[in-house]
Every structure is written in C-alpha cells, then in structure tokens.
Amino acid sequence: MAILRWPPISPQEGPERNSRDPLRSLNRLATQGVVTLDSVSPCECRDSVEQIDMHRRIWQVTFGGISVAAIVTACGDGPTESRPGDRGIHVARATLVDTVLVTHSLIVRVQDSAGRPAAGVVVRFEAQPVANPDYSGFFDYPVLVAAVDSQRFTILATATTDGRGGASVQTRFGIRAGPADLLLRVPELGFVDSVRFTITPGAAAGVTVAPRDTAIYATHGYTLRAHARDQYGNARDDPVAFTLVYGPVSADRTTGAVVASAIGRGAIVARSVARSDTAYVSVVPPGWVASQEFDPGNGGPIGLFLMQLDGSGRQRLAPGLDNSFIPQGFGWSPDGQELALVRGTFVNLLTPGGVEHALVEMSNAVSIATRFSRDGHWLYFALAYGSSTQPQGLYRVAVDGTGLEHLGQAGTDYFPAPSHDGQSVAYVSYRSPCGVDTCIRVLDLSTNQDRAYGAQDFLTRGSHVAWSPTADLIAYVSGPHLMLVRSDGTQPRALADNLSYVKWMDWSPDGRWLLVAETGVTLFDIQTGLRLPLAQFLSYGATAWRP
Structure with a gap:
C-alpha cells in the first residue's frame, strides 16, 4: 500500500530532504513506503523540469509492486495537495492504494486564506457514487467514511479541525476494485477538494x-x-x-x-x-431455425427470429406469441418457405422477409401450436375452447384455407403431430382416463379413431409429442424423461431423464436430430444420445428447424 504523509520529513530522515532533483527525492521516498507531499516543491524544481508542463505532474512511484500516482502541483492554481503554507485543504496522511474491504485513517489539514492552520472548522468527508456496472440506474459508493471513534461507515462523516488545523476520519474500501473518490468540503471557508483512492483486488479466490x-x-x-x-x-x-x-x-x-x-x-x-x-x-450440425426469444426477467415474448444453430445470422421474423411460461410452438412447411403459427383465434402463415397473413379464423382461442403435414398440404392445430359451432379438440385445414375439419372426439386435446406418411397424427390429450396425467394418443385419419393399445386407448403417458419426418418414430416427454417409441408402442428407449419444463420439440429434416425447448434449447442426436446444449439459445423457447 502507498501512504501520503504531511508535515514534511525531518532533516534527520535523509540528507536529500532539500534535493532539487524531484525524481531522486521520490525514489528515496518510495524505498521508505512514504510519499511526502511537500518533499518536492514544484517551485524548487522548476528550472530542472521547465520543459515539462508543471501545472499538474503525475509522478509514478512503486511500492512493493503496486504502482501509485503521486500528484505534485505547481506554484499556481491546482489541487490543494500542495506544500504547507498554501491555503485550502491538504492531505496529511492517507493510504491511497490497498485491497478491498480495508480500513485506514485519513488526516487532512486546513489552512485559511493567510496560510495559517484553520482551527475549529468543520470538514465534510463525502463519498462519491459510481454507476453500478451490473444494474442500470443504480449506484455504489466504493469508499465509505466514519468518525475516528465509530464503526458506522456511511457516505458522510464530519470532523472539526484541531489547533493545528487537522481533522481525521476513517475510510473503508468497498468490494469493487477501481478508483474511489472522496470529496472534502470546508463550508465555512468555501474550500472544496477531493482525494482519489485506488482499490485493488483481494486474494485469489x-x-x-x-x-x-x-x-x-x-x-x-x-x-x-x-x-x-x-x-x-x-x-x-x-x-x-x-x-x-x-x-x-x-x-x-x-x-x-x-x-x-x-x-x-x-x-x-x-x-x-x-x-x-x-x-x-x-x-x-449446420442448420437454420425459427426460435422465439423471451425476456429473461419477466418471460415476456420479445419476438420470433430466424438464426443459425451457432447463434449467427439472426434476423427478426415477427412479434412473439406468448410468455415463456406457456407451452407453445410453430412449424415450417416441408419446403422451408412458410412458417405456420397461431395468434389468438387465427392460424397464420408467415413468409420470411414477407408478411404474416391469416389462413383461418376459429370461433374461439386456438392452442398456441401448429404443424404442417409432411406433404405440406395440411396444417394441424387444436381449438382450446369449443363453441356452439366448433367443438373443442383437433382440427386441420388445407394450406389454401379450405377444407377445415374437426378430427377425432371433442375434448381437451392439443399439440397435434402428423406422421411421416400422412396417415396418422399423434397428440396430447386430457380426455378420460388420462385426467391430470396427460396421455399421448394416436389418431388414424382413415378411420378418424384413436388407436387401441391392448386395454387402453392411448399410447403412453406424456405431455409433449413430435413425430419424426422420416420414420415411424415418436418423441415424447413424460415427466423428466425424453423418450422415443414406435407408433405401435414397441421399441421404447430413453434419450434423457432429467428434463425440466419442456415447451416444444421439433425434428431436423433428416430425422437425425431432435430440438427440445425447456430452459433454453438442447439438441439431441437420436442415434447416439449425444446431448448438445445451445448456449446462444438460453433465453429462447419454441424452436423449429427450417428444411
């Protein structure tokens, strides 16, 4: 640490006390660990350094490996850290450089307009705020002060000068390394000055x-x-x-x-x-996706974006759909030219770089999820709440907006996932006997009936489902488990057993990879089980792979 000290060092402290060479004097003081503010008078050394601007000089001094700037002031105007006899506030002793959370004394001396010690005047020591780098609009006080007989460190302390014009307080450094300023005021005499400290990091942790x-x-x-x-x-x-x-x-x-x-x-x-x-x-693997970004604080939707899997090439597609706490999703057409999505009572189509237009309007709110059929002819979705003209449940509509039809039974069914061959659709259902623990059902379109699996009319328990675009393989989520199973219920296997709240799943066009949106987005290799978190998608939800 570096210490500034005043009054001057006595002649006994060294024969170079009155040296006309400022660097020699400062080097001597550096070896002692003390910088005496008046050890070099700018007036005395003017001739030897007249080619240098003497209004304010920064002498670089080193104490035990710590670099410290000692301010040496010219005879004219400038900071009041100058030689004794000048009017103003003078720092007599201060530890200018030290590590976080240390406490030191600070002594100043006040001299009136005639250069005499100003006794009995109040000195205010005021901590100065700095912007908090982590929270916009908030401020920190990197150095606090307290009276010499107190342990209550605050942003303001006062002390009354003694007969020599001296006033003392304690300083305590904060936890952030960097510069820290303390403002000094003597209101009675109209003096204002400041001291700058440097807070260095603590021990390696x-x-x-x-x-x-x-x-x-x-x-x-x-x-x-x-x-x-x-x-x-x-x-x-x-x-x-x-x-x-x-x-x-x-x-x-x-x-x-x-x-x-x-x-x-x-x-x-x-x-x-x-x-x-x-x-x-x-x-x-290389790939482009549409993904919905959320506000990481309140979960509100920021927008839909087109971007690569490495986070590059990001471009805005459309406004967001809903907040991050609601499962939701969208899907690409097989040719990658249109994105299907839901807003309120509408099922829409969006062309990247173009406009979003309504394909069909329903009589009530639509569940915020839709997918294309593999041949690109149909859009599948679910009506969240039925009406007198349109029962609750699964629907599909042709991409030209015609042929709207209700599928299967009326009930709380959603997240339809059409099969790779266009013959069936898997979906999530609350209908009995599923109840609170939702089921994955498979509807055969040729009969408009759910498949039976022994004594039950559902494939398995689960909350999300996505059918491979290339094979008879269904991915589904059941609690914390990510599973794969054939549509006939055979060959079940697990890809993961520690998922949290899954919001959407989508396959790569070649059927090799599975995108899972939960807390961020993760990519799974269904052949090897390799799990690749996508760090650039940490604040994103539903993600659909563009063919």
Missing part, C-alpha cells in the same frame, strides 16, 4: 472463464477469455493456462484459442493460482 458455454460449427473457432478473481469477482492479473479436458476441439494453452474439428461436446479448463474454471462448447 477463483477463476472466471468466458464464454462459459457456446455453440459453434466444425472448423470454426473462438477465443476464451479468463482471469483469476478475488471473492468479489474483481479481476486479477495472474497468468492463466488453458487445458483441453475432452471433446473434438483444440485449445491453445496460452491464448485460449479454440478450434472445432467435428460434431460433439467439449470442455476446456482454465487454471490460475491453483484455481480453475471450466468452459464448454457444443459443436453442432
């Missing part, structure tokens, strides 16, 4: 690496950023080394440059001062 998770394409790369930090998150300048733990990527040990070589999941450890943090990367 961990390492922070960024991005913590990301998604990229094979042959692409990015660079990790990492630093050691104290317990309050302040960055330290200790060296960091990067090491690959696993995955189809390489990582430069010094720079943190990462390059992907194949699809998969990777992990890289950043180490510094015997501490570490881990960064992850998903190397994903």
Whole structure:
C-alpha cells in the first residue's frame, strides 16, 4: 500500500530532504513506503523540469509492486495537495492504494486564506457514487467514511479541525476494485477538494472463464477469455493456462484459442493460482431455425427470429406469441418457405422477409401450436375452447384455407403431430382416463379413431409429442424423461431423464436430430444420445428447424 504523509520529513530522515532533483527525492521516498507531499516543491524544481508542463505532474512511484500516482502541483492554481503554507485543504496522511474491504485513517489539514492552520472548522468527508456496472440506474459508493471513534461507515462523516488545523476520519474500501473518490468540503471557508483512492483486488479466490458455454460449427473457432478473481469477482492479473479436458476441439494453452474439428461436446479448463474454471462448447450440425426469444426477467415474448444453430445470422421474423411460461410452438412447411403459427383465434402463415397473413379464423382461442403435414398440404392445430359451432379438440385445414375439419372426439386435446406418411397424427390429450396425467394418443385419419393399445386407448403417458419426418418414430416427454417409441408402442428407449419444463420439440429434416425447448434449447442426436446444449439459445423457447 502507498501512504501520503504531511508535515514534511525531518532533516534527520535523509540528507536529500532539500534535493532539487524531484525524481531522486521520490525514489528515496518510495524505498521508505512514504510519499511526502511537500518533499518536492514544484517551485524548487522548476528550472530542472521547465520543459515539462508543471501545472499538474503525475509522478509514478512503486511500492512493493503496486504502482501509485503521486500528484505534485505547481506554484499556481491546482489541487490543494500542495506544500504547507498554501491555503485550502491538504492531505496529511492517507493510504491511497490497498485491497478491498480495508480500513485506514485519513488526516487532512486546513489552512485559511493567510496560510495559517484553520482551527475549529468543520470538514465534510463525502463519498462519491459510481454507476453500478451490473444494474442500470443504480449506484455504489466504493469508499465509505466514519468518525475516528465509530464503526458506522456511511457516505458522510464530519470532523472539526484541531489547533493545528487537522481533522481525521476513517475510510473503508468497498468490494469493487477501481478508483474511489472522496470529496472534502470546508463550508465555512468555501474550500472544496477531493482525494482519489485506488482499490485493488483481494486474494485469489477463483477463476472466471468466458464464454462459459457456446455453440459453434466444425472448423470454426473462438477465443476464451479468463482471469483469476478475488471473492468479489474483481479481476486479477495472474497468468492463466488453458487445458483441453475432452471433446473434438483444440485449445491453445496460452491464448485460449479454440478450434472445432467435428460434431460433439467439449470442455476446456482454465487454471490460475491453483484455481480453475471450466468452459464448454457444443459443436453442432449446420442448420437454420425459427426460435422465439423471451425476456429473461419477466418471460415476456420479445419476438420470433430466424438464426443459425451457432447463434449467427439472426434476423427478426415477427412479434412473439406468448410468455415463456406457456407451452407453445410453430412449424415450417416441408419446403422451408412458410412458417405456420397461431395468434389468438387465427392460424397464420408467415413468409420470411414477407408478411404474416391469416389462413383461418376459429370461433374461439386456438392452442398456441401448429404443424404442417409432411406433404405440406395440411396444417394441424387444436381449438382450446369449443363453441356452439366448433367443438373443442383437433382440427386441420388445407394450406389454401379450405377444407377445415374437426378430427377425432371433442375434448381437451392439443399439440397435434402428423406422421411421416400422412396417415396418422399423434397428440396430447386430457380426455378420460388420462385426467391430470396427460396421455399421448394416436389418431388414424382413415378411420378418424384413436388407436387401441391392448386395454387402453392411448399410447403412453406424456405431455409433449413430435413425430419424426422420416420414420415411424415418436418423441415424447413424460415427466423428466425424453423418450422415443414406435407408433405401435414397441421399441421404447430413453434419450434423457432429467428434463425440466419442456415447451416444444421439433425434428431436423433428416430425422437425425431432435430440438427440445425447456430452459433454453438442447439438441439431441437420436442415434447416439449425444446431448448438445445451445448456449446462444438460453433465453429462447419454441424452436423449429427450417428444411
């Protein structure tokens, strides 16, 4: 730490007290750990440094590896940290540089307009706010003050000068590293000045690496950023080394440059001062998707966006549908030219770069989910609430807006998922005997009847369903489990057993990958079970793969 001290050092402290060489004097003081403000008079050294602007000089002094700026002021106007005898407020002793959460004394001396000690005047020590970097519109006070006999640190303290014009308080640094200003006022004499402190990080407590998770394409790369930090998150300048733990990527040990070589999941450890943090990367297949972004705070819809699976190429498609707490979804036409979606009582079609137009209006609210048939001729959806003219349940309509028809029984059915061959549709149902625990049913379109599976008329228990576009394979969610099963109920297998609140699922056009929207969006390889979180989609919900 660096200390500023006044009155001057006595002659016994060194023969160079009155040296005309300011750098020599400051170097001597640096070895003692003390900077005396009047140890170098700008007037005395003017001749030797006359080629340099003397209005305000910053002398760089080093104390035990900490760099400190000691201000030396010219004889004219300028800060009042000047030689004794000048009018104003003078810092007599202060610890200008130290780590977070330390307490030190601060002594100032006040001299009146005649340069005499100003006894019995009140000095105000006022902490100055700085903008909080984490919360817009909020402020922090990086240094607080308290009376010398108090432990109550606040943004304001006062002290009355003694017979020598001296006044003392305590200062306490906050938890954020960086500059901290304290305003000094003597209202009675009209003096105002300030002291700047530098708060340095505390002891190393961990390492922070960024991005913590990301998604990229094979042959692409990015660079990790990492630093050691104290317990309050302040960055330290200790060296960091990067090491690959696993995955189809390489990582430069010094720079943190990462390059992907194949699809998969990777992990890289950043180490510094015997501490570490881990960064992850998903190397994903190429693809474009439509995805709905939500406000990460209140869950409100921000909009529908077209973007690549690595988060690039983002462009707005349309306003959002509903908040993130409501399961919802949409689907692409097989040729990728139109996106089907629901708003209120309307089923709409949206052309990227074009307009969104209503295809059909229903008599009541439509469940916020719709999908195209595999041949692109039909749109499937569900009426959330029935009316006298249109019963509750499943519907389909031709893409030209004609041929609207109700499918199956009336009831609380939703999330229809047409089959790959256009002969059936799987859906979620509340109808008896499913009740609170919803069922996955399969409706054969040729008979308009649900399939029977032994003694039951439903395939399995579940809350979401999506039929593969290329095979007789149904993905469904049952509690925390992500499952695959054939439509006849055979060959069930699990892809995951730790899902949370799933809001939508959609397949890749080739039937290899399954997109699952829950807390963010995750990509599953149905052949290997590989799980690839899409970090760029953390605040997104329903996502549909564009053919």
